[in-house]
Amino acid sequence: MPKRSTMLEVKVVNLKSAKVDTLVVPVCEDREIHGDSTLKSLIDTAKSVAALTGKSGDVITLFQPASGSINRVVFFGLGKADHLNGEAFRSFAGKAARWCINAALPDMTLATPSVSELTIDVETLFRTLMEGACLGNHIFDRYKQDKEKEPLKAVVIMATGAQKKRFSALSESVAAVCDASLLAREWVTTPSNEKRPEAFAGMIQKAARSAGLEVGVMDDLWLEKKQFGAMLAVGQGSSAKPRLVTVEYAPKGAKKTVVLVGKGVTFDSGGLNLKPSGGLETMKMDMSGAAAVAGTLLAVARLRPAVKVVGVMPLVENMPSGTAIRPGDIIRSFNGKTIEIGNTDAEGRLILVDAMAWAIKHYQPDTLIDLATLTGACVIALGEKIAGVFSKDPSLAAAIVAAGQKTHERCWQLPLPDDYKDLLKNEFADLNNVSDGRWGGAIVAALFLSEFVGDTRWAHIDIAGPAWSKKASDYCGAGGTGFGVRLLCEVIANL
Ligand code: BES
Ligand code: MN
Ligand code: ZN
Numbered sequence: 001m002p003k004r005s006t007m008l009e010v011k012v013v014n015l016k017s018a019k020v021d022t023l024v025v026p027v028c029e030d031r032e033i034h035g036d037s038t039l040k041s042l043i044d045t046a047k048s049v050a051a052l053t054g055k056s057g058d059v060i061t062l063f064q065p066a067s068g069s070i071n072r073v074v075f076f077g078l079g080k081a082d083h084l085n086g087e088a089f090r091s092f093a094g095k096a097a098r099w100c101i102n103a104a105l106p107d108m109t110l111a112t113p114s115v116s117e118l119t120i121d122v123e124t125l126f127r128t129l130m131e132g133a134c135l136g137n138h139i140f141d142r143y144k145q146d147k148e149k150e151p152l153k154a155v156v157i158m159a160t161g162a163q164k165k166r167f168s169a170l171s172e173s174v175a176a177v178c179d180a181s182l183l184a185r186e187w188v189t190t191p192s193n194e195k196r197p198e199a200f201a202g203m204i205q206k207a208a209r210s211a212g213l214e215v216g217v218m219d220d221l222w223l224e225k226k227q228f229g230a231m232l233a234v235g236q237g238s239s240a241k242p243r244l245v246t247v248e249y250a251p252k253g254a255k256k257t258v259v260l261v262g263k264g265v266t267f268d269s270g271g272l273n274l275k276p277s278g279g280l281e282t283m284k285m286d287m288s289g290a291a292a293v294a295g296t297l298l299a300v301a302r303l304r305p306a307v308k309v310v311g312v313m314p315l316v317e318n319m320p321s322g323t324a325i326r327p328g329d330i331i332r333s334f335n336g337k338t339i340e341i342g343n344t345d346a347e348g349r350l351i352l353v354d355a356m357a358w359a360i361k362h363y364q365p366d367t368l369i370d371l372a373t374l375t376g377a378c379v380i381a382l383g384e385k386i387a388g389v390f391s392k393d394p395s396l397a398a399a400i401v402a403a404g405q406k407t408h409e410r411c412w413q414l415p416l417p418d419d420y421k422d423l424l425k426n427e428f429a430d431l432n433n434v435s436d437g438r439w440g441g442a443i444v445a446a447l448f449l450s451e452f453v454g455d456t457r458w459a460h461i462d463i464a465g466p467a468w469s470k471k472a473s474d475y476c477g478a479g480g481t482g483f484g485v486r487l488l489c490e491v492i493a494n495l
Contacts, residue, residue, distance in 0.1 A: 005134070005175055005178075005182075006133065006134045006151070006154070006155050006175065007153060007154040007155065008130055008154075008155050008157070008175050009156050009171065010126070010157050010159045010168050010170075010171050011158065012158075012159060012160065012161055012164055013109060013156065013158045015036065015039065016038055016068050017068060018068065018069070019069045020068070020069070020109050021071045021105070021106070021107060022071065022073075022074060022100060022105050022109065023042075023070050023072070023073045023074070023108075023109050023111060024073075024076065024096045024100070024108050024109065024111065025039060025042065025043065025074070025075050026075075026078050026089075026092050026113060027054040027076065027077055027078065028054045028077075028078050028079065028081040028084070029053055029054035029056075029077065029079055029080060030054070030080050030081055031081040031117065032117065033113040034111065034114055034117075035114035035116070035117070036111070038068060039111055042062070042073055043075070045062065045065060045066075046060055046062055049062075052077070053077060054075075054077045054078065054079070055077045055079060056078060057077055058075065059074065060074070061073065061074050061075075072105075074099065074100075076092055076095065076096060076099075081117065081118065084119065084120065085119075086120060086124045086125075086408070089120075089124075089125060089128040089129050089132060090128040090131050090135075090408065091132060091474035091475060092129075092132060092474075093110060093128070093130070093131070093133040093136065093475070094133065094474040094475025095136065096108060096110065096132075096133070096136070097132070097133050097136035097137040097152060097475075098474075101137065101139065101149050101151060102149070104149070104150075106153050106154070107152050107153055107155065107156070108133075108152060108155055109158060110133065110155065110156065110157050110158060111158050112125065112126070112129065112157060113125070122163065123167075123170070126157065126163070126170060127174060129157055130170070130174040131174055131178060131475070131486075132475045133157075134155070134174060134175060134178035134179075135178050135181060135475040136474065136475040136476075137155065138151060138182050138185070138477060139151055139477070140185070140189055140479065142190075143191075172302070173303055176299045176303050177303070177485060177486055177489050179299075180296065180299035180485050181295060181485040182482065183482075184288075184292050184294070184295035184480065184482040184484070185291075185476070185477070185481060187200070187203065187287070187294075187295075187480065188285050188287065188288050188291050188467065188468065188479065188482070189284075190284070192283075192284040195287070196266055196267075197240050197241065197243045197264070197266055197315035197317060198243055200266055200287065200290075201245050204245050204290075204313065205217055207294070207298055208247045208294065208298065208301075211297075211298050211302070212301055213247050213248060213249055213297055213298075213301050214248040214249075215245070215246070215247050215248075216244075216245065216247075217243055217245050218243065218244040218246075220235070220243075222244070223244060226334070226358065227332070227334055228242075228244070228314075228333075228334050228354040228355075228358065229334065229354070230332075230334065230351065230353055230354045231314050231316060231334075231354040231355065233325045233329070233341070234265075234318055234344075234347040234350050235317065235318075236323050236324060237271055237272075237318070237320055237321045237323055237324025238317035238318070239319075239321075240266075240317050242314065242315060242317075242351075244312070244313070244315070244358075245290075245312075245313040245315060246310065246311065246313075247294060247297040247310070247313075248308075248309075249297055249310070250308045251304065251305075251307075251308065253306070254306060254307050254308040255306075255307070256307045256308065256366045256367070256495060257307070257309075257310065257363055257364070257365045257367075258308070258309050258310070258365055258366065258367045258369065258495060259359045259360075259365040259367070259369075260293045260296060260297075260309065260310070260368075260370070261289075261293065261312045261313070261352060261356050261359060261370040261371070262287075262288075262289035262290035262292055262293030262294070262311065262312075262370070262372070262484075263286070263287070263288075263289035263290060263314070263351065263352055263370070263371070263372035263374065264287040264289065264291075264315035264316070264351075265287055265316055265318050265347060265351070265373075266284070266286070266316070267283055267284055267286065267317050267318065267319070268283040268318045268345070268347065268348075269283065269319050270344065270345035271319065271324050271325065271345060271347060272320045272325070272326060272327065272344050273327060273343045273344045273345040274320055275345060285467055285468040286318075286348070286373050288371075288463060288467035288468065288480060288483070288484070289371040289372040289373060289463060289484070290313035290314075291480065292371050292484030292485050292488065293311040293312070293371060293484075294311055294313060295482060295484075295485040296484070296485050296488040296489055296492070297309060297311045299485060300489065303492075303493070305492050305493060305495075307492065309492060310359070312355050312358075312359045313355075314354065316347070316351055318344070320344075324344065325344055326341065326344070327342060327343060328341065330428060330429045331350075333350075333353055333357065334353070334354040334357045334358050335353070335357040335452055337452070338430045338431070339426075339429055339432070339433050340426045340427075340428060340429040340431070341433055342426075342432045342433055342434040342435075342436070343433065343434045348372050348373070348374045348445075349374065349445050349449055350433060352370055352374075352449055353449060353452040356449070356452055356453055356458075357453075360453065360456050366457060367456075367459075368456050368457065368458045368459075369396075369458070369460075369488070369491070370449065370458075370459075370460050370461070371461045371463055372460070372462060373462075373463055373464040373467050373468075374442070374445050374446075374460075375445045376441070376464060377440070377441025377442040377443075377444075377445075378414075378441075378442035378465060379464050380441075381414065382412055384465040384466060384469070385410060385465060385466050386410045386411065386466065387409070387410065387411045387412070387461050387463045387466050387483065387484075388411070388412060388413075388446075388462040389401060389411045389412065389414065389459060389460070390415075390416050390443075390446035390450075390459065390462070391458065391459035391460070392416055393457050393458070396457055396458075397413045397459060399494055399495075400461065400491055401413060402494075403487050403488075403490035403491045403494065404487055406490055407487050409466070409483050409484065409486055409487040410466075411461065411487070414446070416443065416446055416447060416450060417443070417447075420440065420444065421447050423436075423440075423444055423447075424447060431448065431451060433448065442462055445462070446460050446462070461487075463483050463484055467480065467484075468480060468481065
């Protein structure tokens with residue numbers, strides 16, 4: 001668990017009288033974006049004595065300025081006012097949190113600009129400021145002896161009386177979603193030696209139980225009894241046996257059920273089709289889909305939407321060994337279809353189809369969404385920051401893409417052309433798990449999945465690119481990004 005979540009408060013602050021330790025003020029280069037007269041005069045002072053310009057990248061500190069009892073004012077340049085969208089405010093708040101952490105400050109008070117000076121709506125402004133501050137206020141130092149830095153204890157978002165009334169509840173829902181994103185990030189960054197299937201199942205179970213959710217952890221004997229042949233085949237090379245984890249949020253009177261399935265390969269070596277070095281080092285992130293699904297359920301437990309939400313997470317380790325599956329092996333999946341293993345590194349689709357076919361039978365969902373770090377090909381197509389979305393249901397695909405715009409967990413729809421299914425034809429089995437060429441790999445993988453969902457309303461989201469980031473960015477440290485938690489919460493809110 002992240003040590004503690006950010007204390008996030010929407011508050012009316014009178015800058016003439018209130019005691020403020022650190023006031024953080026966004027400033028534009030071309031226009032005044034604040035209405036408060038004290039803020040305006042502080043900005044004027046900083047412009048004249050400290051050459052503040054408001055250009056993007058500007059960071060200037062004033063200590064104990066004349067007015068009020070403010071100890072420190074930090075100005076952040078945001079560039080031109082008309083360019084400011086929600087993502088710009090998320091980035092600003094995240095940068096501000098990280099700056100304050102680096103300066104060893106205990107808290108920060110964010111000066112909210114006046115929306116009458118901006119091109120975005122007030123709800124987006126408050127939401128994104130809170131998200132950036134919460135997500136940026138995070139340090140993953142579990143494996144460091146020296147814990148040099150500490151997250152901020154409190155973040156105050158300045159508001160008018162009316163805004164405080166309107167957005168105090170929003171701070172709780174933002175905290176719910178951001179805490180869950182941060183936990184998902186930590187799970188993804190946790191090394192594979194500490195999150196083998198049984199251990200990772202335990203982590204999910206512990207977090208979900210304390211959130212008041214119903215949790216099931218099924219072991220390999222259960223999987224054998226239920227004939228999860230594809231999932232067991234992937235896991236058979238590892239000394240750590242697979243687990244299937246289910247987490248249920250079932251409010252009274254729910255009329256719809258959505259099932260979320262997350263790929264949980266706790267380490268993907270490729271199996272006997274071993275990945276080359278360069279491909280192996282980050283493969284602890286191959287359980288990011290499961291982390292995002294578990295995180296989404298933790299957030300849902302606090303958000304309490306009116307729909308039933310179920311998370312299903314197949315957890316396996318993909319290893320080469322004397323007991324591993326071999327290329328050419330033919331296996332029988334949960335729904336009865338046989339699959340020839342063309343490549344043991346195409347393991348994600350194998351565990352997903354068993355989990356999805358079982359979830360459809362067991363829960364009869366109205367909507368099924370799977371999230372998976374499924375293909376390098378999707379990263380080739382869309383780069384490291386955008387997920388691929390596949391669905392035969394245009395309204396579901398559109399809802400996911402729209403949620404991606406709102407949350408900036410960006411998604412782009414890719415096609416599911418029927419005639420490409422020929423690529424998965426196999427001489428001996430019902431299907432091959434790969435095609436024999438290298439083109440269109442993300443599509444081929446999605447088409448493989450589509451063979452196991454019947455006519456259930458389904459979407460697949462390939463997060464192989466955005467689940468992990470080598471470098472830190474404004475509101476996300478290096479490592480797991482938690483991609484999918486904010487996206488799925490938004491999709492669920494609009495179902
Ligand atoms: N986990 C990988 C996909 C992946 C690649 C995720 C890079 C994140 C970054 C997946 O299991 C895999 O190995 N896919 C293969 C499929 C191929 C064998 C058809 C791939 O993408 O190369
Ligand atoms: Mn693989
Ligand atoms: Zn994989």
